[in-house]
Amino acid sequence: MWNTGIILKKNQKKGSLTSEMKKENIALIGFMGAGKSAVSQYIQDRFGYEKAEIDQLIMQKEGMPITEIFAKHGEGYFRDCESREILRLGSRKKTVISCGGGAVIRKENVENLKKTSRIILLTASPETILKRVKHSTDRPILNGNMNVEYIGELMEKRQALYQAAADFEVITDGKTIAAVSREIMERISKME
Ligand code: S3P
Secondary structure, three states, rough: OOOOOOOOOOOOOOHHHHHHHHHHHHHHHHEOOOHHHHHHHHHHHHHHHHHEHHHHHHHHHOOHHHHHHHHHHHHHHHHHHHHHHHHHHHHHHEEEEEOOOOOOHHHHHHHHHHHHHHEEEEEOOHHHHHHOOOOOOOOOOOOOOOOHHHHHHHHHHHHHHHHHHEEEEEEEOOHHHHHHHHHHHHHHHHHH
């Protein structure tokens, strides 16, 4: 887990940045371990957004962990579940949506996210990603592939999709969750 840090300024109220913003969704995309879940949690806690974690929604509906969905039904089935959840989230307001790292693979997902959300790409180097995910066993794509070379290659393959989908990118290496979250909220407020 990376350090959350506390960087709200002395007189700043929780969520004060959001009052100037349009009530719109924020979709966080990026590679596994880029910080989407941690940052979406922070945005929910500090900026008054609802939170939707696509992987969590899928696990709840399917009644089993992601690794089991992959093992029992295959990746294609998981991707169908992912697309269905993204479509459903179109009715949400002021929600921060944490997408799985592969959500950008399907064009329709990006198109559906774009309808209601600013899409923010979180990035980190393969080395940073490995540090963050190496003890986890709940990512079927990385099980048996837990090394910088594999992570770097898959990231490279997906890079163009991530870049094309995103409104902007936030580099997370060496930053706290709080700093990344504030950077996102400040940049979004300037886009309004
Ligand atoms: C995946 C990323 C995972 C999860 C699934 C597939 C991917 O989500 O959706 O294991 O293809 O990159 P996180 O990015 O939240 O780990």
